[in-house]
Amino acid sequence: MTTLQKAPTGEALVTLRGVQKHFGALHVLKDIELTVQRGEVVVVIGPSGSGKSTLCRTINRLEPIDEGAIEVDGQPLPQEGRELARLRSDVGMVFQSFNLFPHKTVLQNVTLGPVKVRRRKAEEAERRGRELLARVGVADQAEKYPAQLSGGQQQRVAIARALAMEPKVMLFDEPTSALDPEMVNEVLDVMTSLAREGMTMIVVTHEMGFARRAANRVVFMDAGRIVEEAPPEQFFTSPRSDRARDFLSKILTH
């Protein structure tokens, strides 16, 4: 195997055990068992409506679960409140629709969390914020408002905003699906370099190039279940389940 990133440590960072989630009568997550190791990059793939977003959102409890247990770095997820807010700040999240704060400048988007949640000094947060903006390649946009940026730039700012909290793990929910094709790569490049630096990442994406380049493991979901898990090369070339084969034949034809 020719994976380039640092090897995962073998130490569990995110654990989901027996997770069940319903939306009313709809059973959206079924018996989810998933362990992500520190430094590991897991790509979650599957048909629309299979529960990928919901899975992501349960990990920082934007969605509460009905049954089962989720631990991040050995800590069970607390109930809503201050404790949970603290834990969430350790789990970075990047959304499909960026969700930057439109009334704040790019730099303020990145410093808001460190200042308000981590109680960092404004100057320190700004210095660090500018470093992160440089790292994702938008240093020269710091004083602009999000609406003045392209989609690709906005998504890179969103990644910088999440990184500013120094998270233990980053969740990406289809980070490139809302982008024009020519902007997809600039975002994937940032994510690939994060992966190489050893960030623990759970990435919902259908970008197979990224999965092959950066992922240690592909998790295939269908109808609320994890159907198959395999290293990317193996998953894409010889999936074991019929459902994965069927799904891949659909996304590969276009």
Place this chain on the structure above:
Amino acid sequence: MLETLTDNWDLFVEAFRTTVLLLIVSGAISLVAGTLLGAMRVSPVPALRTAGTAYVTLLRNTPLTFVFFFVAFGFPRLDIRFSYFAFAVVALSAYTSAFVCEAVRSGINTVHVGQAEAARAIGMTFGQTLTQVVLPQALRAAVPPVMSVIIALAKNTTIASGFGVMEAGAIGATLNERGYPAFDAMIWVAVGFVIVVLPLSLTQRRLERAVVRSR
């Protein structure tokens, strides 16, 4: 016609001063209380949501005269004794804050849910999410409807004259007693209200334009 105004200039000035004071004091209280009520109505605590909804439903569906009535005659029974002016402020604020609440809530509803989620995802508490992310955006969207509520409040202050407050709404009856034509008196009162409300309308238009620019 003109002497109705000039002969009673002091009365007009004094009464409109009271009207403007009622407007400013009740308006300020309503803005603060209405925003808090709006926050209650979107809070994750069910009891707060229920209390907020109950308050708004009750106050919005009660005629203002009744609110005045309950305050002016209910409070003294509870041994709460204020001036007529203070009773009027309480009644007007209690009533108007329900409308401000709804305007603020409609503003909150224009803010995409992803905004609150992004704020929570970086570890903000409910209070921080609201004050740092949701309300600044919601209040911009709420400016036009809130200004309409305040303009309605300016006119609603005239109910206070029925409860012992010498504001502009009392001018007509007073002048009638003094033997001036009621119609002339009312025309001057109407002119006075145009003068009070016009700056509000102009502010509303200016703020609306500013909000559009900041998007």
